[in-house]
Amino acid sequence: MADPSSYRPKPGQIPDSPGVYKFRDEHRRVIYVGKAKSLRQRLANYFQPLASLHPRTATMVTTAASVEWTVVSTEVEALQLEYSWIKEFDPRFNVKYRDDKSYPYLAVTLNEEFPRVQVMRGHKKKGVRYFGPYAHAWAIRETVDLMLRVFPVRTCSAGVFRNAASAGRPCLLGYIGKCSAPCVGRVDPEEHRELAEEFCDFMAGRTGTYIRRLEKQMMIAAEDMEYEKAARLRDDIGALRRAMEKSAVVLADATDADLIALAEDELEAAVQIFHVRGGRVRGQRGWVTDKVEAVDAAGLVEHALQQLYGEESGEAVPKEVLVPALPEDTAAVTQWLSGRRGSQVSLRIPQRGDKKDLMETVARNAQQALVLHKTKRASDLTTRSRALEEIAEALDLDSAPLRIECFDISHLQGEDVVASMVVFEDGLPRKSEYRRFQIKGFEGQDDVRSMHEVISRRFRRYLAEKEKTGEWGATADGEGGVDGNGEVPADAGPEGRDEEGRPKRFAYPPQLVVVDGGQPQVAAARRALDELGIDDIAVCGLAKRLEEVWLPGESDPVVLPRSSEGLYLLQRVRDTAHDFAIRYQRSKRNKRIRTSPLDDVPGLGATRKQALIKHFGSVKRLRQATIEQICEVPGMGRKTAEAVAVALAQAAPAAPAVNTATGEIMEDDGGTTE
Numbered sequence: 001m002a003d004p005s006s007y008r009p010k011p012g013q014i015p016d017s018p019g020v021y022k023f024r025d026e027h028r029r030v031i032y033v034g035k036a037k038s039l040r041q042r043l044a045n046y047f048q049p050l051a052s053l054h055p056r057t058a059t060m061v062t063t064a065a066s067v068e069w070t071v072v073s074t075e076v077e078a079l080q081l082e083y084s085w086i087k088e089f090d091p092r093f094n095v096k097y098r099d100d101k102s103y104p105y106l107a108v109t110l111n112e113e114f115p116r117v118q119v120m121r122g123h124k125k126k127g128v129r130y131f132g133p134y135a136h137a138w139a140i141r142e143t144v145d146l147m148l149r150v151f152p153v154r155t156c157s158a159g160v161f162r163n164a165a166s167a168g169r170p171c172l173l174g175y176i177g178k179c180s181a182p183c184v185g186r187v188d189p190e191e192h193r194e195l196a197e198e199f200c201d202f203m204a205g206r207t208g209t210y211i212r213r214l215e216k217q218m219m220i221a222a223e224d225m226e227y228e229k230a231a232r233l234r235d236d237i238g239a240l241r242r243a244m245e246k247s248a249v250v251l252a253d254a255t256d257a258d259l260i261a262l263a264e265d266e267l268e269a270a271v272q273i274f275h276v277r278g279g280r281v282r283g284q285r286g287w288v289t290d291k292v293e294a295v296d297a298a299g300l301v302e303h304a305l306q307q308l309y310g311e312e313s314g315e316a317v318p319k320e321v322l323v324p325a326l327p328e329d330t331a332a333v334t335q336w337l338s339g340r341r342g343s344q345v346s347l348r349i350p351q352r353g354d355k356k357d358l359m360e361t362v363a364r365n366a367q368q369a370l371v372l373h374k375t376k377r378a379s380d381l382t383t384r385s386r387a388l389e390e391i392a393e394a395l396d397l398d399s400a401p402l403r404i405e406c407f408d409i410s411h412l413q414g415e416d417v418v419a420s421m422v423v424f425e426d427g428l429p430r431k432s433e434y435r436r437f438q439i440k441g442f443e444g445q446d447d448v449r450s451m452h453e454v455i456s457r458r459f460r461r462y463l464a465e466k467e468k469t470g471e472w473g474a475t476a477d478g479e480g481g482v483d484g485n486g487e488v489p490a491d492a493g494p495e496g497r498d499e500e501g502r503p504k505r506f507a508y509p510p511q512l513v514v515v516d517g518g519q520p521q522v523a524a525a526r527r528a529l530d531e532l533g534i535d536d537i538a539v540c541g542l543a544k545r546l547e548e549v550w551l552p553g554e555s556d557p558v559v560l561p562r563s564s565e566g567l568y569l570l571q572r573v574r575d576t577a578h579d580f581a582i583r584y585q586r587s588k589r590n591k592r593i594r595t596s597p598l599d600d601v602p603g604l605g606a607t608r609k610q611a612l613i614k615h616f617g618s619v620k621r622l623r624q625a626t627i628e629q630i631c632e633v634p635g636m637g638r639k640t641a642e643a644v645a646v647a648l649a650q651a652a653p654a655a656p657a658v659n660t661a662t663g664e665i666m667e668d669d670g671g672t673t674e
Helices: 039-046 055-063 075-089 137-147 158-167 189-203 208-223 227-245 297-309 330-341 353-395 447-469 519-531 565-594 606-616 619-624 627-631 638-650
Strands: 019-024 030-036 066-071 105-108 117-120 129-131 257-264 268-277 280-290 320-322 346-348 403-412 415-425 435-438 512-516 538-543 548-550
Touching: 019 039, 019 075, 030 039, 030 055, 030 075, 039 066, 075 297, 075 330, 105 137, 105 189, 117 137, 129 189, 137 189, 137 227, 189 208, 208 227, 257 297, 257 353, 268 297, 268 353, 280 297, 280 353, 297 330, 330 346, 353 565, 403 447, 403 565, 415 447, 415 565, 435 447, 435 565, 447 512, 447 519, 512 519, 512 565, 519 538, 538 565, 606 619, 619 638, 627 638
Parallel strands: 257 320, 320 346, 403 512, 512 538
Antiparallel strands: 019 030, 019 066, 105 117, 105 129, 257 268, 268 280, 403 415, 415 435, 538 548
16 A cells, blocks of 8 residues: 555646646556646645545555646546546546446448448447437337338348349348338339438438328328328328337427436446437436446536547537536536537536426436346345355365456367467456467377466466566566566467556466366466466366366365356356357368368369368368378269369478477377467
8 A cells, every 4th residue: 555645746746737647556557547627736635634535535546656647738638538548548446337238229321332220239330320229129120110111221131132132032021012122123222322311310300301291192192092002101101100109209399418317326326318319219328337436426427428428429419418417627528529519519407397307207217227236236246256255165265266267278189279268357257358379389189288388378478567567576597487588478468557557468367277177287287387486376177077176186076066156157167268269269270271272172162172171170181181082072073082182282281390399390190280
């Protein structure tokens, strides 16, 4: 725990101007980012006596070891830079909202020649028009099904579209009038795009124009005694009105606004947003956050605005944003929002009328979301805590393993040997820290040797990062996981933090290493850690056959009850690592097959190529086969078999495989690696 006075800037060093500041810990990790109209006044607040600070603020300043700042010219620039730094550094003491779920949107792909209407989740793409978000995907599909009567826009995938075009026949929707069938040329690209744009206009709230136009066309058709056409238009009008009824009118003046409400307690806060377009609720979403910093309602609103509109522009930012409390610097936030939209945005608290009533409804939703989140979290947290405690008791650990790393090896008959590392923290997967390895030290099938290599590489990186942060000193001869020449092998993507506070590689150690396997794999993992001088990390293995837990040096396994939450968590960790390794191995194998010497054989298509690989197991074994053996594969004639043999002979390696780590010439045992 650091004394804030040890890194307090000297009087006069801090400028009295707008800016953004960063607190860093002793390892140079950024732990908090903030902004201020006056850096001097704001930073002075952090260096008061600890007893006068909020407990969360006191925890932050005692965790920090230094503070630095960047001066900007306006409060709007400070707001933008603060948002960028929070997104870049992911500071542990900043409020960060997390979505309760991945909300579905109704999307229209205007970036395609023939725009498509579909349900989309995840990150927004350029050139796609989005409507929502919606609480459920089925609500989108019901709305689209009603509207396709009037706006028969394409909804099929690219593959279905191509198949229909090549066959010259539209799909079922084309036959029943819910698609204009651009795949077979019933409409040209311009006509279809006009339909898609009208669909977007209607979804954006401009509904009255189309209803009145259809009503006029219906009356004209009736006067001309075209009763079938008039009936069809009547049904279209009914479909549009039913689609409109699915989003009730909440504001009579056809307002475009977002309403944001909060519910909070001492530890957490929930935010709910209603997206109102054309006076109707077109979307709803919610977030929950831990209150890791001392922040009031105004601060929570400002963080919500940053997260909600930080990546948006144009009409995605509404003309009016209604909030329960105004941010500290309302003028700067309003200017920032107006810049994102490209026109003036109003940011205010509703005082009376329909908007205040609707805000109360949003607030009730926020309160219910917070209660539901706490109920779920309490249940999940209790189960996870029990699982971790059971693991600690079964393995005789000093404390519950809050960070667990699991390793698995995957290959296909000795080829494309890879390994995976998955991370679970507090019993939950931490997908951003999953890692993949290629086995480099040798060729062939040897799971025990592969496990030793992977564990060694992972923890050499951990020791190297400890040396960089100054937590310990490595000797000149390369002990402590650093090679004798001082180089550190690069194995995988970023983890931890670099000297600028950004994520870096393998910086955090686990309390428990789990390997997929029994005694041999566990012994290899323990030996790798012992060779690196690491004795404070527990190791166990989970064997698939009887789900036995193996410990280093023990002749008998630990058997956990089948109903044990601890065993269930270990199984989940092991299965996650296994699936992650298999996906990586398959991707490497598919890539190798796609670029194999068989590609150059004339007349050998993908089906027969896969049949050859499946029959022999690998290209290497196929290379060793005779022409007669190749002819035994279904569909292979002698002429093609001879061409395969010639192609493989020409592509054969000119020299035996060599282990680059030891200089050893590898035996030709049928195992290869890339």
